[in-house]
Amino acid sequence: MKAGSNLEKILEKGQFAVTCECGPPKSASGDVIRQKAKMIKGKVDAANITDNQAAIVRLSSFAAATILMQAGIEPVMQVTARDRNRLAIQSDLLGASAVGIRDVLLLTGDHQKLGNHPEAKGVFDLDSIQMIDMARRMRDERKFQNGEQMDVPPKLFIGAAENPLAEPAEYRVPRLEKKVVAGADFIQTQGVFDIERFEKWMAAVRAKGLHKKVHIIGGVVPLKSLGAAKFVNDKVLGMTVPDSLFERMKKASDAKAEGVKIAVETIEALRKIEGVQGVHIMAIEWEEKVPEIVEKAGLLPRPAV
Amino acid sequence: MIVGERKSVTEILEMTKGYDRIFVAGCGTCVTVCLAGGEKEVSVLSSLLKINGKKQGHEVKVVEGTIERQCEREWVGEMKDKVRDAEAVLSMACGIGVQLVAEMYPEKPVLPALNTTLMGFPTQHAIWLENCRACGDCILHLTGGICPVTRCAKQLMNGPCGGSQNGKCEVDSQTDCAWALIYYKLKAMDRLDWMSKIQPPKRWDIAGHSGPRKTVKEEEVVP
Amino acid sequence: MAAEAVAAVKKGTEADASFQPRIVAFCCNFCAYAAADLAGSMRLNYPPNARVIRLPCSGKIEILYLLRAIEDGADGVMVMGCLDGDCHFLNGNYRAKKRVAAAKKLLEEVGIEPERVEMYNLSSAMASKFAEMIADMTEKVRRLGPSPLGTGVAK
Known part of the structure; x- marks a missing residue:
């Protein structure tokens, strides 16, 4: 065990993991997080706390992760390279470990130009791969990025993100391999809508044997409405909704129910793919649907490890 | 090359307000090639300053002058007579040129007429990409x-x-x-x-x- | 401010018929200049306000020429080039159009009505069109009134 987190134990035992996304509010309200925690308690193995998601300022991921932990849910603290340099990232990783946060997801981050403070100076001191490498060295070699030694290293279960549909398509798997070599323990993918394309990507992942070196968790984005499908397709980077799903959302008499149905089908399809070890449900501002989706997908109760 | 673009005329008029003798100084190197601050652009800006002055009903004395490079002391030294006779120098060089002129003529206000935008080459005539x-x-x-x-x-x-x-x-x-x-x-x-x-x-x-x-x-x- | 606005409205509607604007017309050698020639041969009547300056192509126009004309007291400036697609140098008239637009913007920033500078397109055969264009610009500028930099009525 590297960090001994719930998520790590489940994945290491080869059980099918369930995580979801929990976006902190655009305010100082810790209650919003506590509310969301209540909705998903017992239904997921861990929940991601996003870090100024889509480059929009929100309550900090470190604080939100702490609140979530107090509410009895294991947080996956997301950390982007956009807003922090190597000093701040290392400091946050040490702090997170000290308060008991074990799971972290290290990302480059959406560009600030796309968010609500487009005039901000982006940091990007490191990229995601360099961050992962640094975190692994901190944990395994007790070394800071500069090579200095530390007494008590952080206990971290290191996650990375991957967008199988980004381009150049043929470079996505080699790039994933870089993340694995750098030290990623688990991967959460961007939301999957096009199962066929995702399967192709997974085949390439398996061909390199990467599924045996890293735990791959497939992303699922439940669609709340036809408008949400359009939004995801047009506005969310690296996600495309196939026409067939647009058609289903358009024809559905109850769009929300159809959205849940599609999400459940996607989870079922992902479970069948060799090398996929879990699902990550990103119900953006729709967290209350997570329990229903998890239940309908037959993933309850969650294992106690 | 270093690429710049002229500030808006409105902004330039704001910074030159109150000066009746202005030396508009061009630079013959990068900003000439990128059509921002060479001899031609100096003439255009000077004409605008004069039109603006006449419209306000007072004559603004505008002296034009473009030197080979505003980033080298030898060349900037050659500007001394024109600088002496002016109340302010409106430099159409990149930020480097503006600073050297300001350093060499500490008693004169030196005003930047350009925003220095990037270092790059043109992808086609009149379009420059940062490289x-x-x-x-x-x-x-x-x-x-x-x-x-x-x-x-x-x-x-x-x-x-x-x-x-x-x-x-x-x-x-x-x-x-x-x-x-x-x-x-x-x-x-x-x-x-x-x-x-x-x-x-x-x-x-x-x-x-x-x-x-x-x-x-x-x-x-x-x- | 209110008085100025009233004056502006007045200026816009009631042209002073006695005001003879001074207009500089930069004419492309291949169209406007030839059209002017033809207009002359045809004994066409048009206002005597425009001073024609021949250019080898309207694309030879520089923003500086337009500004200098205004600076030196012209009430209006015309750039007359070939019809779209008919430039003898392929795209000179497009260049001219963009430079005229840029000069208008600059003039506006120094408080000169941008309408004092206009682009016109015609062919060498359009003698009566040439006469109309000169009349049109003369009338437009007459409505604008004398340039604030103007030296007064043309003799």
Whole structure:
């Protein structure tokens, strides 16, 4: 065990993991997080706390992760390279470990130009791969990025993100391999809508044997409405909704129910793919649907490890 | 070359307000070639200052002058008579030129007529693309001659982010994804092995994040 | 301010018929200049306000020429080039159009009505069109009134 987190134990035992996304509010309200925690308690193995998601300022991921932990849910603290340099990232990783946060997801981050403070100076001191490498060295070699030694290293279960549909398509798997070599323990993918394309990507992942070196968790984005499908397709980077799903959302008499149905089908399809070890449900501002989706997908109760 | 563009006339009029004798100083090097601050642009701006003055009902004396380079002391020294006779110098050089003129004529207000925008080359007549950030540690030999420090919005060193789509950048669909360009270039050159290695964090201290950098060619420096 | 606005409205509607604007017409050698010639041969009547300056192509126009004309007291400036697609140098008239637009913007910033500078397109055969264009610009400028930089009525 590297960090001994719930998520790590489940994945290491080869059980099918369930995580979801929990976006902190655009305010100082810790209650919003506590509310969301209540909705998903017992239904997921861990929940991601996003870090100024889509480059929009929100309550900090470190604080939100702490609140979530107090509410009895294991947080996956997301950390982007956009807003922090190597000093701040290392400091946050040490702090997170000290308060008991074990799971972290290290990302480059959406560009600030796309968010609500487009005039901000982006940091990007490191990229995601360099961050992962640094975190692994901190944990395994007790070394800071500069090579200095530390007494008590952080206990971290290191996650990375991957967008199988980004381009150049043929470079996505080699790039994933870089993340694995750098030290990623688990991967959460961007939301999957096009199962066929995702399967192709997974085949390439398996061909390199990467599924045996890293735990791959497939992303699922439940669609709340036809408008949400359009939004995801047009506005969310690296996600495309196939026409067939647009058609289903358009024809559905109850769009929300159809959205849940599609999400459940996607989870079922992902479970069948060799090398996929879990699902990550990103119900953006729709967290209350997570329990229903998890239940309908037959993933309850969650294992106690 | 160093590329600039003229500030809005409104902004220039605001900064020249109150001066009746103005020396509009052009630079014959980069900003001439990028059509921002050479002899021609000096004439246009001077004419505008005069029109504005006449319209207000008072004559503004505008003297035009373009020297070879505003970033070298020898040339800037040649401007001394025109500078002396003016109340203010409106420099149409890049920020470097403006600063040297200001340093050499400390008693004169030196006003910037341009915004210095980038270092790059034209992709077609009158369109310039930023190519270099002077990061102090060139890796173009590894990246197929395409600079990720300049041309990747996130200055990534390990390949494209998840926002690369159709060869374009997530920040602007009109901008090429630098890493897509690098990938295909290296692929064509059979040099993709470099992209499969983890590139270590970049030294930003020498990239301009530690105050002004200084370059010294030691053997040429006389005490 | 209110008085100025009233004056402006007045200026816009009631042209002073006795005001003879001074207009500089930069004419492309291949169209407007030839059209002017033809208009002369045809004994066409048009206002005598325009001073014609021949250019080898309207694309030879520089923003500076337009500004200098205004600076030196012209009430209006015309750039007359070939019809779209008919430039003898392929795209000179497109260049001219963009430069005229840029000059208008600059003039506006120094408080000169941008309408004092206009682009016109015609062919060498359009003699009566040439006469109409000169009349049109003369009338337009007459409505604008004398340039604030003007030296007064043309003799």
